[in-house]
Amino acid sequence: MTRFRINTQRMLADLDTLRSIGAMKTGVVRPAYSEADRQARIWLAERMEEAGLEVSVDAIGNVFGLPPGNEKCILVGSHSDTQPEGGWLDGAYGVIVGLEIARASMEQGGPRVACVSFQDEEGRFSTLTGSRVWTGLISLEEADECRDGTGMRLGQARLERAGLPEAREVSTNRFSAFLEIHIEQGPVLDTTGERIGVVENIVGIRTEKMSFLGEQNHAGTTPMHLRRDAFQGLNRFVSIVNDRLAEVAAAATVWTVGHVDLHPNANSIVPGRADFTIQWRDADDARLERMTEIIYACARETAGSLGLEWQHFGCDLIAPTQSNATLVEAMAKAAENLASGLWRRMPSGALHDAANVSSVLPMAMLFVPSKGGISHNFSEDTDRADLALGAEVLAEVVAGLQ
Ligand SMILES: [Zn+2]
Numbered sequence: 001m002t003r004f005r006i007n008t009q010r011m012l013a014d015l016d017t018l019r020s021i022g023a024m025k026t027g028v029v030r031p032a033y034s035e036a037d038r039q040a041r042i043w044l045a046e047r048m049e050e051a052g053l054e055v056s057v058d059a060i061g062n063v064f065g066l067p068p069g070n071e072k073c074i075l076v077g078s079h080s081d082t083q084p085e086g087g088w089l090d091g092a093y094g095v096i097v098g099l100e101i102a103r104a105s106m107e108q109g110g111p112r113v114a115c116v117s118f119q120d121e122e123g124r125f126s127t128l129t130g131s132r133v134w135t136g137l138i139s140l141e142e143a144d145e146c147r148d149g150t151g152m153r154l155g156q157a158r159l160e161r162a163g164l165p166e167a168r169e170v171s172t173n174r175f176s177a178f179l180e181i182h183i184e185q186g187p188v189l190d191t192t193g194e195r196i197g198v199v200e201n202i203v204g205i206r207t208e209k210m211s212f213l214g215e216q217n218h219a220g221t222t223p224m225h226l227r228r229d230a231f232q233g234l235n236r237f238v239s240i241v242n243d244r245l246a247e248v249a250a251a252a253t254v255w256t257v258g259h260v261d262l263h264p265n266a267n268s269i270v271p272g273r274a275d276f277t278i279q280w281r282d283a284d285d286a287r288l289e290r291m292t293e294i295i296y297a298c299a300r301e302t303a304g305s306l307g308l309e310w311q312h313f314g315c316d317l318i319a320p321t322q323s324n325a326t327l328v329e330a331m332a333k334a335a336e337n338l339a340s341g342l343w344r345r346m347p348s349g350a351l352h353d354a355a356n357v358s359s360v361l362p363m364a365m366l367f368v369p370s371k372g373g374i375s376h377n378f379s380e381d382t383d384r385a386d387l388a389l390g391a392e393v394l395a396e397v398v399a400g401l402q
Pocket residue numbers: 079090091121182
């Protein structure tokens with residue numbers, strides 16, 4: 001093991017500077033390809049260069065800091081773009097920890113470590129776009145056709161790169177593993193008082209659009225027993241599905257009816273149509289499949305009992321991702337060394353770039369607590385002591401891998 005010590009004061013100071021780029025109240029507004037995002041990437045590239053890393057920014061805008069030499073090295077990083085209203089740590093924390101580990105290791109003759117900030121993790125144009133293109137899960141040409149909420153093409157947005165070097169691709173073959181540290185964005189660690197989460201897997205997500213179709217009619221003259229009310233269908237469906245899914249759920253299983261459209265959505269009309277989405281997440285593919293069957297059965301049963309028609313429009317699937325078992329054990333060991341009894345193994349309920357990168361490299365992730373479980377919000381926060389500890393645990397993992 002090549003020991004090296006990271007400088008947590010310097011790491012936190014860099015995190016504060018990155019926070020100031022696009023700062024808004026206590027949070028940050030730095031969506032992918034915005035002016036603030038470009039400034040942040042320029043600043044990051046300068047920090048990498050200062051550290052003696054070679055900067056490569058690929059065509060989609062992922063910023064890499066590479067140590068000299070050609071042998072394979074470990075890649076550490078996350079993303080520095082934010083939600084339209086984002087916190088100061090989501091992604092930024094993992095990017096700066098990657099920078100500090102690469103920098104400290106280089107200064108002290110430790111292992112060769114590269115760092116990265118992936119582009120458009122937060123999905124202005126698509127889902128985890130930068131890491132999806134880098135790992136070849138979609139082509140740059142396909143990504144270029146994605147549009148944001150205003151109709152702008154990604155292919156146009158990515159061309160504005162004044163201050164950034166000319167595009168140069170970085171092969172995934174240069175790296176032996178990918179490590180990402182991130183805030184938990186949920187309440188588990190904050191509630192238990194634990195300080196480190198070792199992520200064993202990233203959940204799979206299934207999302208489906210569904211509709212109940214009834215009969216639109218007069219809300220005064222249509223007797224209750226003759227109604228075919230689409231909203232009542234949705235209401236009954238949600239109630240039944242909650243009970244049935246609870247029977248197969250594990251502790252981290254979640255499901256959400258998140259978007260609802262009633263037609264015609266008026267005071268005096270029995271609703272003729274209810275369009276809605278249902279999304280379910282779990283780290284076990286077999287459980288996700290079982291949930292699919294339950295959801296379909298509940299919808300059919302509801303439609304049958306209320307004289308409605310049920311339609312569904314195909315499932316959008318993101319498969320669960322397993323962390324690399326060897327890396328997980330290395331993280332567990334480092335966590336026990338530095339935070340004895342104050343860490344746990346856990347799934348990630350949020351998607352991360354690491355899920356994409358796992359298709360080409362062994363991957364593992366660490367979590368630190370989110371105060372109040374709050375994220376994607378200006379008030380997102382984590383104790384500075386926890387930020388420092390998480391970085392130290394990850395540095396110990398990196399040192400041990402060489
Ligand atoms: Zn994130």
